[in-house]
Amino acid sequence: MTTVGSTVPLDRLRAEVTGSPRLSALTGERYARTHAAYEDASDQRGRLREWVLRELPPLLAGRDPVRVVGVGVGDGSVDAPFAGLLAGPGRGVRYTGVEPHPPSALAFVGRLAALPAAALVPSVVIGDFADHDAGHPADLVHFLHSLYYVDDLAAALAHACAIVRPGGLVVAATAPREPLCVLTEMLCPWERHRPWFAADVQAEMDLRGLEVRVETLVGRLDVADVLADPLGRGEDVFDFLVGARTRDMSPHVRAEVLGYLTAICPDGVHVPHPLDVVVARVP
Numbered sequence: 001m002t003t004v005g006s007t008v009p010l011d012r013l014r015a016e017v018t019g020s021p022r023l024s025a026l027t028g029e030r031y032a033r034t035h036a037a038y039e040d041a042s043d044q045r046g047r048l049r050e051w052v053l054r055e056l057p058p059l060l061a062g063r064d065p066v067r068v069v070g071v072g073v074g075d076g077s078v079d080a081p082f083a084g085l086l087a088g089p090g091r092g093v094r095y096t097g098v099e100p101h102p103p104s105a106l107a108f109v110g111r112l113a114a115l116p117a118a119a120l121v122p123s124v125v126i127g128d129f130a131d132h133d134a135g136h137p138a139d140l141v142h143f144l145h146s147l148y149y150v151d152d153l154a155a156a157l158a159h160a161c162a163i164v165r166p167g168g169l170v171v172a173a174t175a176p177r178e179p180l181c182v183l184t185e186m187l188c189p190w191e192r193h194r195p196w197f198a199a200d201v202q203a204e205m206d207l208r209g210l211e212v213r214v215e216t217l218v219g220r221l222d223v224a225d226v227l228a229d230p231l232g233r234g235e236d237v238f239d240f241l242v243g244a245r246t247r248d249m250s251p252h253v254r255a256e257v258l259g260y261l262t263a264i265c266p267d268g269v270h271v272p273h274p275l276d277v278v279v280a281r282v283p
Contacts (some may be wrong), residue, residue, distance in 0.1 A: 013256040023244035037236035044219030065092030072146025073097035076108035087117035098125045137165035143172040148195045174198045179264040188243030198276035210280040219273040
């Protein structure tokens with residue numbers, strides 16, 4: 001298996017990418033579509049959902065109402081079952097989702113509104129977390145796969161800590177800079193900053209002197225279609241894992257990327273797809 005420090009084929013890929021035209025960024029609609037395909041090809045979301053449902057409710061025991069702010073909630077497929085579990089029986093839940101993509105934001109609030117929980121009050125903010133004022137102190141602010149994209153990581157975590165009550169939680173699920181994420185870091189047309197990965201998040205938490213625990217969830221991404229048909233049935237997954245329109249790749253770059261993917265597949269089909277979950281208690 002190829003690791004981040006390996007020279008072949010990663011160095012060969014870097015050499016091919018250097019000087020190549022920058023790939024086109026994904027539109028909001030394209031991002032949502034490819035994200036759905038990517039999640040369908042991976043077992044990571046299911047593992048994350050199971051972790052959230054198992055680990056977080058006990059940490060929020062005794063709060064009624066409990067106030068949650070989710071940042072980058074997407075369509076609510078993780079948040080809805082979590083909100084439903086928090087809300088039973090009769091416990092008040094105020095659950096706010098912050099999501100910049102309007103169709104996803106509407107899907108989020110629709111999922112939560114459809115839950116059979118009269119004491120659950122969902123709301124959605126279509127925009128950036130930096131502009132959100134919770135109004136009341138939150139018991140939990142979570143970032144599930146959303147900190148990669150913030151402009152200022154330190155500011156985002158400072159804002160989260162500021163709106164959480166003393167003793168409340170800030171939770172971040174972020175991929176480590178493992179072989180799969182190397183492709184995203186190298187090929188995605190990041191506009192203002194490099195992507196933030198798990199080590200960056202943990203370093204920021206440490207700087208704040210927070211009580212932190214970290215758990216790694218190890219998922220697997222099925223890249224069989226990407227390797228077999230990158231311009232056809234595998235294109236959506238390929239686009240998301242790179243974070244750009246892969247049709248813009250030159251044939252040489254595409255061949256090197258696929259060669260690298262093949263090299264990091266232990267079984268020729270699945271790429272390791274880890275996720276570090278950081279749980280911080282705010283003093």
